[in-house]
Amino acid sequence: MHTMNVILVAVDGSEEADYAFETALPIAKAQEAQLVITQVINRNAYRPMSSYDSTMIGNVEDEARRLLNKYKKQAEEFGLTDVVADLEYGSPKTAIPRDIVPKYHVDLIVTGATGLNAVEKLFLGSISEHITKNADCSVMVVRS
Known part of the structure; x- marks a missing residue:
């Protein structure tokens, strides 16, 4: 089996992201890999609403x-010693x-099959599908 030194799990607060995270934990532990947990905030998705409520982006970031x-914290309690929490901005499917x-x-990359952004999926296609097609590494899509 190919050694995985760095495993990325993409989360967005959805149930599918929870399944992806739970799937990534034992893989990272078995591989003694660094686990990078990332969430990508698409500021453009909130731009029309933020003109009405300027605190919206701040609340989303918090x-x-x-x-x-x-x-x-859950990953460290699971026994992983090298865990990075990474907050990024942009479109998740490209970032x-x-x-x-x-x-x-x-x-x-471990990602859920679907996530919270149903509008983006409807108009632009699945984020996990785009990641699978464009990533230069292996991708595991976890279904609930």
């Missing part, structure tokens, strides 16, 4: 940090394969 810290994978030299 919630994302809280979620990442929760996942990081993950184009920016985050090379930043951490990722060997495996």
Whole structure:
């Protein structure tokens, strides 16, 4: 089996992301890999609403940090010693394969089959599908 030194799990607060995270934990532990937990905030998705409520983006960022810290704590309690919580901005479907994978030299991406952004999926296609087609590493798509 190919050794995985860095495993990236993409989360967004959805049930599918929870399954992806739970799947990534034992793989990272067995491989003694670094686990990078990332959430990508698409500021453009909130732009029309943020003109009415300027605190919206701040609230989204706070919630994302809280979620990442929760996942990081769970990973450390699971026994992982090298865990990174990474908050990024942009479109998840492009930021993950184009920016985050090379930043951490990722060997495996673990992602849920679907997530919270149903509108983006409807108009632009599945984020996990786009990651699978464009990542320069292995991708595991976890279904609930």
